[in-house]
Amino acid sequence: MAKDQKNKTLWKWVANIGLGIICFIALFPIISLVVSSFMPSSVLMRNGITFNIDWEQLSFYNYQYIFTEAASYWSWYGNSLVISALTIVLSLFFSSMVGYALAMYEFKGRNFFFVLVLFILMVPFEILMLPLYQLMISTQLINTYLAVILPMVVAPVAVFFFRQYALGLPKALMDAARIDGSTEYGIFFKIMLPLMGPSLAAMAILQGLASWNNFLWPLLVLRSNDMFTLPIGLATLLTPYGNNYDVLIAGSVMTIIPIIILFIVFQRFFISGLTVGGVKG
Template sequence: MHTQDKQEALWKFGSYIFLLVVTALVLIPLYWMLVAATIPQSEFFSWPPQLIPGTYFLENFAALQENVDFVRSIGNSIFIAVTYTILSLILCSMAGFAFAKYEFRFKEPLFYFILATLVLPIQLLIIPLFLLMVQIGWTNSYLAVILPWAANPLGIFLMRQNMKAIPDSLLESARMDGATEFQLYYKIALPTMLPSLAALAIILFLNQWQAFLYPLVILQDPQMFTIPLALADLVGQQRVAFDQIMVGTSLAVLPIFIVFLTLQQYFIKGILSGSVKQ
């Protein structure tokens, strides 16, 4: 018994050391990014490296804003990401409720076909989507960035798995009390799915916030650029504006931290809630 306790203690100690190392590997680049946003580019490659934040953040931000309309890009990214997240949550939750609680023809083949689209690389879809957007006149618009990905297959899968845990007897009781099918969805299903919706909201927001390749093809007007496109515009053939890129990247990660810190208490619970059958 003493040997077993010793092995468990060593295992816990090793696990904590591993977690500390992984945490350091994640936080050190983030800290350097924040420091680099506050120093002039001439000090980027100095030795020993600058480890204390400087006083050039406002100057670097002013230079960034002069080269690209970064404030407008932040507004574009926030509008696109928030609108996409809300719309996708609605569509995915409705589809998940339908697949979980209704029986209809070709239900299973249709669901597996939706899941199969997850294996399609985005590079394969860009050209057809671009040609479609050109035909309907949506190029260089918010709609072209938001709508094609609104019905997210992963979101539909997560919602379906979670909504299967809702007792059918609860829905039948509500039907007997005169509830419509839509009332079953938004008065019974949605309130019980708040942790799962919060977890999915984080996934959807991050997915749209960091999207680069598809917006790069669809958006040509610099006034429509999102943050990744604006930062890519700073990389020139003769000079890379590291100081401005670090400022823009530092500002770009702030909404990610805010969203995750706000919804983190629901994230793990929401991801795992549909993995156990009740």
């Protein structure tokens, strides 16, 4: 018995050490980025991103420059925050309704619409960009927030995810709510949507990450510098006439903060929501 306990303890330590090594490997690029953000541009141009650190060269100048002189950076930051927040809210609202309807209601053409969602899910976004771009031109939405947000509002992957999750919800709750006189919208918003908390939290993280890092589509539909998002704005720092690697790297580190906050906030709801819901027979 004691030998088995000793073996379990040994394997536990081996597993923890192995996971620690994997975590370090996964975090290595971020650690390198953070350390490099304190280096001056001349050092970065000469040595690149490296752990051969000259501690005397490290300073807060890059961050000081961002907070005091880089006005465009904060304009890009605000644009990304607004676009990502609106994308998350609208995508969760509409995609959850579509997925819920496909899962919980019997209507003519339901399977056809679900197959259509799967088909769109399999089509690369690069193929859809040209017709979407023509649509934005015809509706005169170029260089607006709506041009970036609208194509992402009802994401096929989110619809599929919510539909699969809603299939596991108890329909008996719907029948009980109808008997109590609740409307279909009341059933969804007051009963079913709270039970979909884990799926909402998971998709909030995924949709927020996708919107925050989206580069190609905003690059097509945004024109003016004051409308650029962070990925586009940071890309403009690399030009044939000069490469502001110090500001670029420090700015890239700052872009990680909202994603970390988003993950921390919704992870709590995700874990607590795992125990929600269900009907015992």
